[in-house]
Amino acid sequence: MIEVKDIHKQFGRKKVLNGVSFTIEKGEISCLVGVNGVGKTTILNAIMNLTPVKKGSVTIDGETLVPALYNKIAFIPDASISLPHFTIQESMDFMNDYYDTWNARRAKDILKFFRLNAYDKLRDLSKGNQAKVNLLLGLALDVEYILMDEPFSGIDIFTREQITEVFSSYLVEDRGVLITTHEINDIEHLLDKVILLDEGKIYKEFNAEHMRETEGKSVIDVMREVYTG
Amino acid sequence: MKQYMKSLLNLTAFELDRISKFLYTLLGVTLLLNLIGYIYTPMRYVGRMNEYMQTESVTAQQAIERFGSFSFYDVTSTLWLLAPATLGISGLLLYSLFIWYREWMGKNTFAYRLLMLPVPRMQIFYSKLFVIYIAIFSLIAVQIISLTIGFQIVSAIVPDDWLSGMTLVQALNIHPLFTVILPVSSFYFLSANGIGLTFMLVLFTVILLERSYSFKGLGLGIAYGVVTVLIAAFPVFLPDLVQNYYFFYDSEIMALIIVLMTVIGVTSLLISRHLLNKKITI
Numbered sequence: 001m002i003e004v005k006d007i008h009k010q011f012g013r014k015k016v017l018n019g020v021s022f023t024i025e026k027g028e029i030s031c032l033v034g035v036n037g038v039g040k041t042t043i044l045n046a047i048m049n050l051t052p053v054k055k056g057s058v059t060i061d062g063e064t065l066v067p068a069l070y071n072k073i074a075f076i077p078d079a080s081i082s083l084p085h086f087t088i089q090e091s092m093d094f095m096n097d098y099y100d101t102w103n104a105r106r107a108k109d110i111l112k113f114f115r116l117n118a119y120d121k122l123r124d125l126s127k128g129n130q131a132k133v134n135l136l137l138g139l140a141l142d143v144e145y146i147l148m149d150e151p152f153s154g155i156d157i158f159t160r161e162q163i164t165e166v167f168s169s170y171l172v173e174d175r176g177v178l179i180t181t182h183e184i185n186d187i188e189h190l191l192d193k194v195i196l197l198d199e200g201k202i203y204k205e206f207n208a209e210h211m212r213e214t215e216g217k218s219v220i221d222v223m224r225e226v227y228t229g
Numbered sequence: 230m231k232q233y234m235k236s237l238l239n240l241t242a243f244e245l246d247r248i249s250k251f252l253y254t255l256l257g258v259t260l261l262l263n264l265i266g267y268i269y270t271p272m273r274y275v276g277r278m279n280e281y282m283q284t285e286s287v288t289a290q291q292a293i294e295r296f297g298s299f300s301f302y303d304v305t306s307t308l309w310l311l312a313p314a315t316l317g318i319s320g321l322l323l324y325s326l327f328i329w330y331r332e333w334m335g336k337n338t339f340a341y342r343l344l345m346l347p348v349p350r351m352q353i354f355y356s357k358l359f360v361i362y363i364a365i366f367s368l369i370a371v372q373i374i375s376l377t378i379g380f381q382i383v384s385a386i387v388p389d390d391w392l393s394g395m396t397l398v399q400a401l402n403i404h405p406l407f408t409v410i411l412p413v414s415s416f417y418f419l420s421a422n423g424i425g426l427t428f429m430l431v432l433f434t435v436i437l438l439e440r441s442y443s444f445k446g447l448g449l450g451i452a453y454g455v456v457t458v459l460i461a462a463f464p465v466f467l468p469d470l471v472q473n474y475y476f477f478y479d480s481e482i483m484a485l486i487i488v489l490m491t492v493i494g495v496t497s498l499l500i501s502r503h504l505l506n507k508k509i510t511i
Contacts (some may be wrong), residue, residue: 050344050511052441070347081341097239098346 002073002145003023007056009042016042017053018200019144029167029177029190033219034197035227039179041078044147048075060145071101076138078150080130084123088116088133090141099141107140114162128159135163145176152183160186164169184219187188194219196226236348240356240490245363248324252364255320256371260314267379271386278391290449293391300393301400302378305407314406317368321361325429328357329436332458340511350505357430369411427490430497431457437501441508457493464489
């Protein structure tokens with residue numbers, strides 16, 4: 001379980017996170033929702049120890065994140081994080097060199113699924129294909145938790161469908177997944193938990209399916225109530 | 230330990246691969262400009278001597294009295310050798326900044342990948358430091374090979390009678406730059422490397438302070454840099470400060486400098502480790 005406990009973060013004088021707490025369980029797809037600048041990416045960065053927090057703690061299965069735990073949790077950010085002059089193959093080889101959890105067979109499967117050419121250089125790929133490579137490099141790790149920041153950002157509808165298919169496939173099965181996205185429609189049906197952020201705090205946390213069944217509201221409906229009014 | 234060394238070697242090899250084009254260019258430019266210097270400088274001397282002997286109808290001895298005999302120092306003091314050496318030093322200095330900042334530059338933020346590797350983050354620090362040092366020693370090695378070959382070229386171009394008889398080592402020993410950057414004098418060479426290593430550790434710490442605290446970090450970094458320079462230079466001014474009470478031998482001053490530089494180096498390593506583990510920001 002990922003446990004985020006009372007984290008506070010400030011950029012200059014602006015308080016971005018003001019006591020955020022939640023948990024992510026294995027086998028659960030959760031989504032962090034909020035308008036721009038509400039601190040979604042900051043939370044993911046804080047979980048991955050990529051930005052320090054002023055107060056609070058993050059634990060992964062009860063342990064504070066140390067480098068060895070990067071074999072347990074993967075982060076797929078909203079930017080290409082491999083070297084642009086690398087081919088996809090070189091990027092995969094790089095991962096293989098450092099991660100005990102790199103699953104070459106799964107990488108090959110995802111490569112095939114996305115119809116990518118392993119010998120294409122990353123800098124020559126379209127934004128959509130770069131996002132696919134990012135997903136590939138994250139999903140091919142046999143980790144227990146995956147964090148994804150805006151996996152649909154700037155991506156065409158067909159690529160989105162492919163990525164959504166990945167979410168519903170064995171590739172994220174049994175893993176704890178935390179996604180941030182504005183394109184909630186594409187994955188709403190897959191979500192177990194929705195965490196709504198507002199003014200640096202968790203405004204609401206609910207089960208998407210339960211909300212639909214009991215109150216007849218979609219995630220977008222709930223967001224509209226919170227952010228517009 | 231084996232795993233630690235393996236990932237450190239992997240990272241160092243990876244960084245080495247990234248610097249390779251830049252390093253090969255520096256090495257190529259050094260060799261090319263040196264070669265021009267080894268040929269052009271003695272040929273110009275020989276040409277001037279011949280022209281003088283012909284136009285003035287004088288003997289070689291009289292021409293030598295006019296122009297002086299030729300030594301290898303006349304080559305090493307030209308821009309053909311000084312410029313690439315200076316270029317190498319300044320190039321690697323700039324690369325020491327670039328080696329960190331490139332990870333955050335552009336759309337492809339490779340810093341994400343590096344910081345999420347399942348290896349101690351100080352390995353990133355060490356691999357970058359090692360690569361800078363591999364580049365420095367590669368340049369030194371190529372410069373030594375180049376000078377050795379150059380000496381032979383110059384000896385082949387200039388007639389023996391016109392040569393001063395100065396050896397390669399003698400020429401380098403009196404050279405203001407090469408005597409420091411090349412292992413001609415072990416004292417100067419070790420001093421330069423000790424200062425260089427401490428400088429690199431401080432520079433990396435300043436960069437990490439900036440990467441951790443942004444503008445505030447830059448201010449802190451500059452302050453840290455100034456303080457370390459003052460501390461390192463303190464023993465030099467110490468004899469003047471206490472001249473009425475105590476006399477310092479040169480060896481005592483040197484020992485004090487070594488101790489203070491070691492303290493600065495270790496402090497920089499500890500600060501860098503803390504920043505990389507706890508404060509660095511994407």
